[in-house]
Amino acid sequence: MRSRPSLRPCLAIAAALWLGLPAGPWAASASDLVPDYLRIQFAGESGFLSLGAGYSWWNRRIEAEAAYGFAPEALAGIDLHILSQKNTFSPGRLKVAGPLFLDPIMAGIAANFTQGRRYEVILPPHQRDYYWPDGLHFWFFAATKWTYEFEGASVRALSATLEAGTINQYLRAYNSSESVGLGDILSLAVSVRLYL
Amino acid sequence: MGYQGKRSLDLRIAAFLGVAALNSCLPFNYSPHEVPRRKSGSGINFEQIDRIREIPKSAEGGFRFAVMADTHLAFDELKAAIDDVNSDPSIEFTVIAGDVTYFGYKKEFEWFAETLRGFASPYLVSVGNHDLQANGAAVFRRMFGARDFSFEHKGVKFVFFDDNAREYACCVPDFEWLEAETAAAADSQLVFAVSHSPPAGDQLDSATGVRLAGALAASGVDLSIHGHQHSYLYLESFGDGVMYLAADNIADRNYVIVTVADGSWSVERVFF
Numbered sequence: 367m368r369s370r371p372s373l374r375p376c377l378a379i380a381a382a383l384w385l386g387l388p389a390g391p392w393a394a395s396a397s398d399l400v401p402d403y404l405r406i407q408f409a410g411e412s413g414f415l416s417l418g419a420g421y422s423w424w425n426r427r428i429e430a431e432a433a434y435g436f437a438p439e440a441l442a443g444i445d446l447h448i449l450s451q452k453n454t455f456s457p458g459r460l461k462v463a464g465p466l467f468l469d470p471i472m473a474g475i476a477a478n479f480t481q482g483r484r485y486e487v488i489l490p491p492h493q494r495d496y497y498w499p500d501g502l503h504f505w506f507f508a509a510t511k512w513t514y515e516f517e518g519a520s521v522r523a524l525s526a527t528l529e530a531g532t533i534n535q536y537l538r539a540y541n542s543s544e545s546v547g548l549g550d551i552l553s554l555a556v557s558v559r560l561y562l
Numbered sequence: 563m564g565y566q567g568k569r570s571l572d573l574r575i576a577a578f579l580g581v582a583a584l585n586s587c588l589p590f591n592y593s594p595h596e597v598p599r600r601k602s603g604s605g606i607n608f609e610q611i612d613r614i615r616e617i618p619k620s621a622e623g624g625f626r627f628a629v630m631a632d633t634h635l636a637f638d639e640l641k642a643a644i645d646d647v648n649s650d651p652s653i654e655f656t657v658i659a660g661d662v663t664y665f666g667y668k669k670e671f672e673w674f675a676e677t678l679r680g681f682a683s684p685y686l687v688s689v690g691n692h693d694l695q696a697n698g699a700a701v702f703r704r705m706f707g708a709r710d711f712s713f714e715h716k717g718v719k720f721v722f723f724d725d726n727a728r729e730y731a732c733c734v735p736d737f738e739w740l741e742a743e744t745a746a747a748a749d750s751q752l753v754f755a756v757s758h759s760p761p762a763g764d765q766l767d768s769a770t771g772v773r774l775a776g777a778l779a780a781s782g783v784d785l786s787i788h789g790h791q792h793s794y795l796y797l798e799s800f801g802d803g804v805m806y807l808a809a810d811n812i813a814d815r816n817y818v819i820v821t822v823a824d825g826s827w828s829v830e831r832v833f834f
Contacts, residue, residue: 409590443597443668443704444697480595485696498665500696503594533594535665538635539673545637546673553591 403561405431410555411505411533412450412478413437420452422561426513427456435478452476454509462512469511472527476505498535507531507555523561530554594667597700605707606675606687607722613684614655614715624823625716626652628832631659631758631789632811634692635670637677639812644680646817646834653819654715655683659789659809660690660726660758666698671705690758690789691726691765699729710736712743718754718822719747721783725757725774727766735770737777744781752825755783759790760806762799775800785820785827794818796829 401419408415413435420431435448454474462468479487485501513525532540536551603609617625628647633640647653663670671693678685689702689709702709709724721743725735735757747753759765761775778786779802788795788808794816795808807829809818816833 409592411591411593414592437592437596442592442595443599444595444700446593446595448593478593480593485595497692497695500595500665535594535667536669538664539670542635543637545641545677546635549589550669550673553589555590 401431401562403429403431403559405433405557405559407433407435407555407557409553410507410529410531410557411503411553412452412476412555413446413448414441416448416450418450418452425459426561427459429454447481449479449481450476450505452505456511459513465515465517467513467515469509469513472509472511474507474509474529476507478503478505478533503533503535505531505533506537521560521562523559525559525561527557527559528554529557594665594669595697596668597697598668598704600704605703606678606705607707607711610655610684610686611711611713614713617654617684617715619716622823623716624821625654626650626819626821628653628656629659629787629807629809629818629820630656630812631809632661632690632792632813633658633674634661634664634811634813636811636813637673639815640674640677641680642815642834643812643817644677646832648680648682650819651682653683656681656685657720657756657787658685658687659756659787660688661692661789661811662687662690663693663695663698666693666695666701668697668701671698671701675705686720686722686756688722688756688758688789689724689726691729694726694729710739710743714747714751716822717750717825718752719744720754720756722756725759725761725766727770729765735774737773740777741781744783747782750825752785752822752827753781753783754785754787756787758788760786760788760795760799760808763788763790765790775802775804779804787820794831 402422403420405418406415414437416433416435418431418433420429422429430453433450435450437446439445452474454472456469456472460468460470480501487499487501489497489499507529509527509529511525511527513523515523530552532551532553539546540551630643647656662674687706693702712719712721723735723740727734744753755778761771766774783804786804786806791808792811794810795806797806799806807818810816816831819830819832821828
């Protein structure tokens with residue numbers, strides 16, 4: 367294969383994004399570094415299953431998380447390992463009934479870094495006009511989230527989210543050809559979040 | 563294996579089947595880098611060679627075939643080109659000289675393969691450098707079969723080979739295989755080589771390009787068919803008796819028809 371630069375720079379960027387968010391000027395104490403939620407996700411171009419942890423701001427309207435996803439050869443044809451940094455914004459929340467809340471429309475973006483020598487993130491200069499880096503794809507999505515709030519429990523809330531989205535490379539295909547329809551490029555993801 | 567082990571295995575099988583069923587009806591995708599699972603059979607190219615072998619041999623012996631290249635994400639133009647080929651029943655098959663994807667993704671290969679089903683006649687696909695990005699080599703192998711292959715049709719030996727040398731650390735093109743295949747052609751046969759990049763293209767360093775051009779000439783290749791450069795070319799590039807043909811990218815709405823008759827051939831560029 368052609369020469370592949372090290373993945374370390376991209377891993378450092380991903381780690382800095384994740385670690386930098388809670389350690390910003392809004393972090394009042396060391397306890398703020400404990401993630402606000404844990405989540406598990408099925409599909410969504412970031413692995414068969416991905417496990418992540420994240421932070422919430424503004425009454426959970428803004429969330430940022432980091433995750434590790436994997437897809438085994440039995441399901442994906444090849445073993446895949448993906449690191450993701452994902453950000454979600456919810457413009458509004460509805461109280462459905464009692465402790466049940468609905469975020470009807472959310473939007474977000476995730477950067478997915480596929481791990482392995484053949485998935486480079488930083489291309490050599492002479493290839494930058496020629497190839498997209500194999501190791502990086504952005505996931506753009508819309509989502510709906512249902513949240514159940516627990517009163518006085520150690521777990522504050524449990525939520526389930528359905529995402530529909532696509533990646534930048536498929537958007538390029540959609541933009542290039544009328545033969546490629548929205549149904550060809552859309553993917554779904556389901557995730558569950560446990561708020562601590 | 564005891565009962566507990568068997569039940570555990572059953573649960574795993576049930577879980578796998580459940581995930582597969584969910585995936586088949588809803589687009590739950592794990593990664594753009596997925597590759598198709600291994601299938602029996604040798605791939606689309608070999609199924610198409612079987613179709614070519616079924617073409618009746620006419621008394622005149624001549625035939626025509628189309629050459630396209632660099633279809634990338636231009637599925638609309640590819641469909642129009644296929645319709646154009648279908649409107650000419652004298653074209654017996656079509657050669658697509660590589661770069662049939664942009665990112666080497668399974669989804670792109672699937673869109674491409676689905677578009678190719680519009681052909682009324684057989685088609686053969688050579689691998690291009692874009693098709694080898696990420697897991698493209700594995701996707702190509704599992705969908706289309708081996709990257710180096712050959713067949714004979716009406717007195718012409720067609721030799722398809724991967725010459726995207728810059729995508730590999732070593733050993734591409736496979737000169738030993740290439741020389742053995744061309745040496746196996748009968749003296750009376752024409753030999754047409756098909757690969758994505760012309761020897762002077764940027765997919766080969768200059769030493770490999772010179773070696774490839776020399777090997778093609780020494781092997782008695784008559785016509786060397788390519789794509790890659792997104793422009794039409796037909797000339798004897800190195801003054802060694804080998805004619806080089808490169809088809810334009812399909813987005814520019816043109817392809818090439820090669821007519822073979824009486825131990826010779828002619829080339830016609832077709833706009834659609």
